[in-house]
Amino acid sequence: MGFFTDDLGRQTVLLKPNPPILGWAALGAASFMALEQKNRDRLSAASSACLLIWAVLEVTTGRSGFRRSAGVLTLSWLWGKR
Template sequence: MGFIRNDFGQQTIAKRPNAPIVGWALLGVASMMALDEKNREALADASKACLMVWAALELAEGDSGFRRTMGTLTLGWLARRN
């Protein structure tokens, strides 16, 4: 149908957040607020894992080319950071 539209013609750039992206955001904020370095690193790692799950889901099941591209770019960015 188009790069930003799904099979039904609906725009799919912005959607309601799913659990992995909410987990990424909440754990990311928690990691910035953690006082202990060990906890900060553990929360940051959990946040990154949530983002990886979100990106993999978008890559595999994204509603549009845009969503699949965002998943691919995010996974690539995460891979380069490690």
Template sequence: MGFFTDSHGRQGIAQRPNALILAWAGLGAASLMALKDENRRVLGRASTASLAIWAVLEAAAGDSGFRRTAGALTLAWLVRR
């Protein structure tokens, strides 16, 4: 198994986005378009929470070394910001 392949030998970099990544992107975009400050904050927090959950799941059980590393680096970036 290589850094970019899963246990079945399939490439594990470019995959269809899962629900958490779609939620992160959608909520993030909505937070940028929200008219009220409170709505921007709530949507921004929900977007960040979606990304954090994705990062934990990828770091713990990503299909490839690349995905696990991407999850761990994203989680580290979220903790430091």
């Protein structure tokens, strides 16, 4: 198993996005378009929650070292952001 491949030798860098990362992107985009600050804040918080879920899933069930490392880096970034 390589850093960018799973146990079966398949590459794991460019995979179909999973629901939490899609939620992060959609809610993040919506937060930029919200007209009221309270809505921007709520959408941004929901977007960060989706990113947190994605990162935890990658750390715990990531198919390669690359995916697990991406999860760890994201968690550390979110931790520093709080």
